[in-house]
Amino acid sequence: MAGQGGFPSNGEEPGSGSWWRVGDRWVDLVVAAAIVALLYGLLRLAPGLNAPFLPSTAPTQVSTDPANLPYYAVRSLLRMFIALILSVLFTFVYATAAARMRRVEKVLLPILDILQSVPVLGFLSVTVTAFINLFPGSELGLECASIFAIFTAMAWNMTFAFYYALVSQPRELDEAARVMRLTKWQRFWRLDVPSGMIPLIWNGMMSFGGAWFFLAASESISVLNHHYALPGIGSYAAAAIANGNLSQVCIAIAVMVVMVIGVNAFFWRPMTAWSERFRVEESGAAERPRSLMLDLLRRSSVPELVGRPLKPVGRALDRAARPFGLAEHPLARPVARERTGDVFFAGAVTALVAWGAWQALSYVNSTVGLAEFWHAFWLGAATFGRVVVLLVFATLIWVPIGVWIGMNPKVIRFAQPVVQVLASFPANFLFPFATAAFVALGISLNIGSILLMALGAQWYILFNVIAGASAIPSDLREAMTGFGVHGWLRWSRFILPAIFPYYVTGGITAAGGAWNASIVAEVVDYGNHHLEATGLGAYIAQATGDGDFPKILVGICVMSIYVVGVNRLFWRRMYRLAETRYAL
Incomplete structure (x- = not known):
């Protein structure tokens, strides 16, 4: 056998890994065929992104023929992954700047707090016209506006996660980076990114799931008294809902379920399993996530062959970064x-x-006058009350369930994928059925909107509690059992403190998701039925549809004040409590 990087002993040309092993050659063929199919699909989609487009003659609805759904699904997936790539790039730049430059941090973090509180429709109302004018006569402008809207639903949570991973790095790793005289570029790729990879991937998965919720609003855009529709599964569902066709809505839901399961199986599951290589712990986990897709990629030599030409580029960047100085701790x-x-x-x-x-x-x-702020603050109080009720009930219901799932390896093996699918499924696809139930039962949307908001926001709490419960060291569990600690004492002194940091992350994410979801949950249209709740979400949705910029500005400012104020007065204190008192 040849050594690593050497020549095969049987006279074959030099290869790498399994490429020259007959038994694994089928794996290389499968991976290579998948890459070729992906590239071919992107080339076929490219002309549709730059199709002729005139705002005055643009269609307001897409065709609801189910035969178009495969094409719509692929277009939606392309937008989602482009937005994910942009979110990762934004996260790397923004979070690193906030973590490494103390003066800039004092500005970047409050700005990020405000940006995550601005609803998706708030960005759409400003960016749609700008992107259309940037690409006149082309659908590419509307595509950019849609992708930017999806980006705003993903980026902020990922940025916060990566920032907290950077600022919580052990000082020993920082000292090792300086002893090895790493440049700032080398430190970023060899220390910062690996140490933040696990929270980045898990929060990226949650952000990706949250972005599905706003897919319909991002593809079927109603702003400034104009309505634009892009080919996509979200716009198809919006058209089916507007037409009151429940059978087409069910078809869209079925396609969406297949998409969500496929993305989790072929992308997020391999990513979470791969990220385990970056986990730092004293003892190995009893059960680590596995992925058939990742196992196939590891058996194949195609990824290494594709990445081999990039290695000289990485070495050149390492040399080019040296004149910019060595990595130093931001406090020095x-x-x-x-x-x-x-x-x-x-x-x-x-x-x-x-x-x-x-x-x-x-x-x-x-x-509109400054008095409009008082009206918006009163509407915001109504929405704030719904968010609080949602968080209380979601906590009471999902914390015990999440702990049970997370502390039982046999349960988590099959429950975690189910939870990922539920968290990723766009709950607004179920709004027509909920609306029909509200009309039949005579339930006001002032109450029903809490349920609609919960359909999209509650999973963040469950997801994080499962992660927290599964991360409790096994030796602590055995110690509690050995000491005979059971019942409420076990919950109050062991389980709740252990999962508290994870719950805080889930709570603040769920609260932000609920505020954003209020825009689509407080105004619901299904066929001839129009239901509207009293709240700030309905106010912003109405102002955005009418193109009333002063009211849009008032609504966004008031929602930002509510979200930032609650974050600063409550959730940030919970974060500090979690870091100082309940951190393992």
């Missing part, structure tokens, strides 16, 4: 200079924010 600065710079920087940012707030208030005052 003179204190006096840091304080002086912070004061100047904070003053400049405060002045800029004050000027922007004054301009916004002046614009609102000259159009």
Whole structure:
């Protein structure tokens, strides 16, 4: 046998791994065929992305012929994965800048807090016209607007996850990076990315699932008194719902289930299994996630052959990054200079924010009047009440279930994929059935919207509680059992403190998802039925559809104040409590 990187002893040409083993050659053929099919599909889709487009003659609905669903599904998947790639790139740049530059951090984190509180329709109302004008006469502008809307539903959660992974790195790893004289580029790829890979992938999976929820709003766009529809599974479902055709809605749901299961099986399951290589722990886990797809890729030499030409590029980037300096800990600065710079920087940012707030208030005052803020705050209080009720009931229901799943390896093996599918399924596809039930039972949407919001937001709590319960070290579980700790004492002194950091992450994500979901849950149309709840979500949805920019600005500002205020006053304190008191 040949050594690693050597020549085969049987006279064959040099190969790598299993490429030259007859028994594994079928794996290489399968992987190569899959790559070729993927590239061919992208080439076939490319002309449709740049189709002729005129806003005045653009169709307001896509065809609801079920024969078009495979094409629609592929178009939607392409948008989702482009948005995911952009979200990862944004995460790497934004989170690294916030974690490594202390002065910039004081601005970037509040901005990120505000951005995650802005609803998807708020971004669409501003970006649709801009992208259409950027690509006149082409559907590419509307595609960019749709992808950007999906991006805004993914990026913020991933960025927060990667940022917290960077700032919580052990000091020993930082010292090792400096001892080995790594450049900043090398530190990023050899230390920062590996240490943040597990939370990035798991939160990316949750963000991807949350973006499915807004697929219909991103593909069937109603802004500025105009309606545009892009080919996609979301716009198909929106058209079927508008026509009141439940059979077509059921077909869309069936296709969506297949898509979600396929994405989880062929992408997220291999990614989560692969990310286990970056886990740092003293003892190996009893059961690690497995993936047939990942096993096939590991047996194949095609990925290595594809990546081999990129290795010289990586070495060249390592050499090019050396003049920019070595990796240093962000705290290694003179204190006096840091304080002086912070004061100047904070003053400049405060002045800029004050000027922007004054301009916004002046614009609102000259159009709808400042009294509109009080009306929006009252509507926001109604939506805030629904979010609180949702979080309370979701906590009471899903925390015990999540703990039971997470602490039983045999249960988690089959329950975790089911939970991933449920969390990824766009719950607004079920809105027509819920609306029909509300009309038949005479239930007001003021109450029913809580259920609709929960369909999309509750899974974040369950998902994180399962992750927290499964991460409890087995030796602690055995110690509690050995000490005879059972019942409420076991819950109050062991289980709840152990899962508390994960619950906080799930709670803040679920709350943000509920605020965003209120825009589509407080206004529901199905056939001839129009249901509307009293709340800030309905206010923003109505203003966006009418193209009323002053009210859109008021609604977004008020929702941002509510979300940022609750995050700062409640959830951030919970984060600090989790880090200082309940961290293992």
